[in-house]
Amino acid sequence: MPAERESKSAEKTAARTTSLWPEQAPELLPIPLPDRLLVPIGIRGAGDASVKPAGTLIQRGDRIADHAAESSHVPLAPESGTLGQVRPIRLTSGQTAAAVELFVSNQPSAPSQNTLKPSEDFSSLVSGLERIRSAGVWADRHASPDLIGQLNQIVARPIDTLICTILDSDASLRLNAAIAARFGDEVVTGVSLLARTAGARKVVLVVESSASPEWMSPMAKAAEREKFQIIDLTNEYPQSDPTLIVYSLTRRKLRPGSLPTTRGVLVLDAAAALAVCRAASNEPMLTVPVAVHDHANRHSHFLLAPVGITIEHLLKHLAIPMQDAIVRGGDLLRDVTLRADAVIAGGELTIHVTARELKMIPEPCIRCAWCIEACPTLVHPAQILDALQRRDLKMADRAGVAACIECGICSYVCPSGLPLLHAVREIREVKLAIGSDTLAPKE
Amino acid sequence: MATVSAPPTPASSVSPLHSGIRIPTFLTLQILATLFPLIAGFAIFGWRAIGTTGVVVFSALGSMAVLRRVGWRGRQVRMWHCFWLALIVSMMLPAHLFTTVPFHGQVVWPVLPAAGITVSLLSWLLGGLGTQRVPPVVVAILFLFVLSHDLLTPQYVLRVDRLFVGDLLNYDPAPESLSDQNPWYNRSAATGYDALRREPVGDKLLAYTSSQQRPERASLTVQMLIRDQMPPLENLIVGGQCSTIGCGSAAAIIAGGLFLLLQGLIDFRIPLLGTLSAMAALLIFPIPVYITDAGAQWRWFAFRSHFLGWGTTVTFVNYEILASPLLFTLFYLATAPGLRPITRRGRAVFAIGLGVLCAVFQLYASVAMGPYIALLVIVLLTPTLDRAMTPRTLV
Numbered sequence: 001m002p003a004e005r006e007s008k009s010a011e012k013t014a015a016r017t018t019s020l021w022p023e024q025a026p027e028l029l030p031i032p033l034p035d036r037l038l039v040p041i042g043i044r045g046a047g048d049a050s051v052k053p054a055g056t057l058i059q060r061g062d063r064i065a066d067h068a069a070e071s072s073h074v075p076l077a078p079e080s081g082t083l084g085q086v087r088p089i090r091l092t093s094g095q096t097a098a099a100v101e102l103f104v105s106n107q108p109s110a111p112s113q114n115t116l117k118p119s120e121d122f123s124s125l126v127s128g129l130e131r132i133r134s135a136g137v138w139a140d141r142h143a144s145p146d147l148i149g150q151l152n153q154i155v156a157r158p159i160d161t162l163i164c165t166i167l168d169s170d171a172s173l174r175l176n177a178a179i180a181a182r183f184g185d186e187v188v189t190g191v192s193l194l195a196r197t198a199g200a201r202k203v204v205l206v207v208e209s210s211a212s213p214e215w216m217s218p219m220a221k222a223a224e225r226e227k228f229q230i231i232d233l234t235n236e237y238p239q240s241d242p243t244l245i246v247y248s249l250t251r252r253k254l255r256p257g258s259l260p261t262t263r264g265v266l267v268l269d270a271a272a273a274l275a276v277c278r279a280a281s282n283e284p285m286l287t288v289p290v291a292v293h294d295h296a297n298r299h300s301h302f303l304l305a306p307v308g309i310t311i312e313h314l315l316k317h318l319a320i321p322m323q324d325a326i327v328r329g330g331d332l333l334r335d336v337t338l339r340a341d342a343v344i345a346g347g348e349l350t351i352h353v354t355a356r357e358l359k360m361i362p363e364p365c366i367r368c369a370w371c372i373e374a375c376p377t378l379v380h381p382a383q384i385l386d387a388l389q390r391r392d393l394k395m396a397d398r399a400g401v402a403a404c405i406e407c408g409i410c411s412y413v414c415p416s417g418l419p420l421l422h423a424v425r426e427i428r429e430v431k432l433a434i435g436s437d438t439l440a441p442k443e
Numbered sequence: 444m445a446t447v448s449a450p451p452t453p454a455s456s457v458s459p460l461h462s463g464i465r466i467p468t469f470l471t472l473q474i475l476a477t478l479f480p481l482i483a484g485f486a487i488f489g490w491r492a493i494g495t496t497g498v499v500v501f502s503a504l505g506s507m508a509v510l511r512r513v514g515w516r517g518r519q520v521r522m523w524h525c526f527w528l529a530l531i532v533s534m535m536l537p538a539h540l541f542t543t544v545p546f547h548g549q550v551v552w553p554v555l556p557a558a559g560i561t562v563s564l565l566s567w568l569l570g571g572l573g574t575q576r577v578p579p580v581v582v583a584i585l586f587l588f589v590l591s592h593d594l595l596t597p598q599y600v601l602r603v604d605r606l607f608v609g610d611l612l613n614y615d616p617a618p619e620s621l622s623d624q625n626p627w628y629n630r631s632a633a634t635g636y637d638a639l640r641r642e643p644v645g646d647k648l649l650a651y652t653s654s655q656q657r658p659e660r661a662s663l664t665v666q667m668l669i670r671d672q673m674p675p676l677e678n679l680i681v682g683g684q685c686s687t688i689g690c691g692s693a694a695a696i697i698a699g700g701l702f703l704l705l706q707g708l709i710d711f712r713i714p715l716l717g718t719l720s721a722m723a724a725l726l727i728f729p730i731p732v733y734i735t736d737a738g739a740q741w742r743w744f745a746f747r748s749h750f751l752g753w754g755t756t757v758t759f760v761n762y763e764i765l766a767s768p769l770l771f772t773l774f775y776l777a778t779a780p781g782l783r784p785i786t787r788r789g790r791a792v793f794a795i796g797l798g799v800l801c802a803v804f805q806l807y808a809s810v811a812m813g814p815y816i817a818l819l820v821i822v823l824l825t826p827t828l829d830r831a832m833t834p835r836t837l838v
Contacts, residue, residue, distance in 0.1 A: 352459075363465070365573055379836055
């Protein structure tokens with residue numbers, strides 16, 4: 001009898017795993033090009049890229065700017081076309097940036113003039129960084145913090161560990177896992193190149209403990225060859241956050257918002273590692289893998305989108321209506337809402353489309369402490385809201401606002417429906433506005 | 444197109460950014476947990492218990508319906524919250540109050556609407572939902588206890604063959620011997636009467652521990668108290684002892700508490716550490732090891748006395764724990780979100796303090812009200828504990 005029970009339980013587990021991990025990883029399908037792309041040129045304030053004048057004809061893969069700031073990638077044309085005006089945009093991560101319009105031509109693409117120089121290889125950190133920048137590679141999203149910024153920092157401050165996360169926050173959008181399954185070899189090569197260049201002695205690939213072995217085996221074989229460590233982690237949201245992943249694997253305390261390299265660790269995700277590998281083989285980053293979850297129809301779409309495509313075009317292609325829908329970039333609970341003109345590039349690569357929900361009417365705080373119990377960084381979210389209402393920044397500091405990773409779990413569990421995540425964001429905005437970390441704003 | 448079906452999402456969730464558990468669900472779960480001891484109380488104390496609860500709840504909801512329209516506080520109160528408070532208050536009252544017949548020469552039924560109105564009025568005064576620091580139910584019950592102590596002393600319990608349907612006030616006028624070692628549920632059916640009249644165990648214990656009891660023979664020891672004057676312990680665990688509606692069965696209280704724990708509504712530290720610290724304090728604090736006409740011999744660490752020993756002292760402690768509303772307080776009152784500290788370490792200290800205070804008040808003041816008074820005192824420390832025990836953030 002116990003054996004029978006055991007086999008039944010194994011069957012159940014297998015069925016559950018199959019439902020969450022289909023036999024085959026989804027294929028990333030290309031999207032037809034829109035008429036206009038908005039190619040980001042200045043990320044994180046690096047707006048001094050000297051963009052070629054409007055009206056310039058440009059080939060696929062050509063540089064859009066003659067030179068770019070060191071802290072930024074070199075913007076490349078994802079497709080042949082005519083350059084337009086520079087305009088402000090919002091990325092899928094919620095950041096603002098500058099972008100140049102590119103009116104895509106209907107002519108077939110000519111080979112790019114932007115051949116990467118043979119000297120730009122990965123023999124040294126500086127040349128490796130230059131190669132990555134020149135290939136238009138950049139990643140600046142929650143689970144994979146500013147890659148160029150991290151590499152720039154490594155030049156002055158060496159690291160000892162490289163962590164590549166294959167974790168996905170949402171079970172319905174396993175983009176990193178799909179990349180690892182489809183391009184496992186390339187992901188490992190990208191990681192290997194970066195590790196060698198950055199001088200990381202320890203290289204860790206973090207995978208979900210419940211991940212399908214079929215999905216992970218190509219990557220695991222390549223990792224074994226390179227003698228990389230593969231660590232299985234229970235992927236409970238928000239485990240893929242750099243603060244938590246760095247703490248879990250190295251016990252180093254990374255302040256949210258800081259680059260992991262300040263703690264001697266380089267963190268990137270599978271999509272970034274793939275882009276680095278392709279940069280090394282003279283393939284610039286002109287497309288990015290994207291996953292869209294349509295909550296109304298409960299369908300996930302895995303795509304290969306050209307850099308600079310807007311959410312509006314993407315959803316139109318997927319036939320997902322935008323009326324009465326809310327589009328969010330990145331992890332759902334972080335609640336980063338996107339407008340139709342938000343641009344897909346090196347920011348968040350997962351998109352959630354949900355029905356417009358009724359506004360939640362908050363009740364008074366009943367001190368249930370669920371927000372504290374659920375907080376992965378031991379912040380006191382309810383006290384932060386209290387501090388915001390009292391305009392008391394010292395109180396917010398005592399409540400640990402600096403340690404908040406804005407995962408949104410507090411708002412998720414709060415039975416009173418209090419806007420705890422938004423309170424943290426507002427407190428941070430107030431702090432930025434007054435330029436101080438400790439002084440309370442004057443009335 | 445590459446599409447993958449997502450795992451099903453809960454259909455009840457309105458917003459994908461929220462778990463869907465809002466205040467009404469929270470309160471409903473708490474109300475469901477109170478049903479365990481409440482139904483046990485209805486069984487043990489019969490239809491008068493149902494009537495008692497009904498009058499308290501209706502009077503509380505009625506008065507709250509009026510108070511909701513009064514001032515800004517009115518907007519803060521919620522009927523579900525008031526319903527829960529009223530249920531808790533009714534569980535702290537004895538069932539014999541539901542009668543129009545004068546009891547010991549006094550009309551007792553007005554106590555019931557008074558309890559309901561008092562709790563809704565206090566809830567309104569203190570700010571309704573999200574009320575902090577002052578427990579309206581405890582204040583209401585202590586207020587009623589001060590006004591009508593004798594009327595609130597439970598004295599009757601139904602016979603086991605008259606569960607639910609029996610009349611609590613149709614009792615055998617001859618007081619039953621407490622020392623009958625046959626548990627309540629094994630008693631043979633009797634004719635003529637629905638209920639038994641019993642002296643509350645708590646009163647007997649308090650009379651001894653406050654050394655007010657005079658020995659019938661040369662001396663009185665704890666051993667003799669347990670052997671001659673205490674009912675079988677099963678009566679306190681399963682049911683069958685006269686008590687308030689909610690405290691009739693320790694097993695039902697624990698079952699309701701476990702339900703709350705499983706639902707994640709309460710922290711295990713408070714009932715666990717509260718009970719353990721109360722037991723430890725009851726073992727340590729001085730009690731009379733024997734009483735003679737000349738006076739009482741008090742001893743700290745009574746279990747070290749050659750009169751008692753471990754076995755007798757632990758049995759005495761068990762009676763103290765089960766005869767008082769300590770478990771009810773620890774599971775249902777002290778775990779209330781507005782009262783207990785918000786941090787885990789704070790809750791641990793709070794629970795230990797509450798347990799020790801319960802022991803002190805039970806031993807020397809009142810077994811029936813000791814835990815409530817202790818709770819009222821310890822909640823004063825909650826803000827300090829919250830400030831002092833704030834956990835350090837991860838980074």
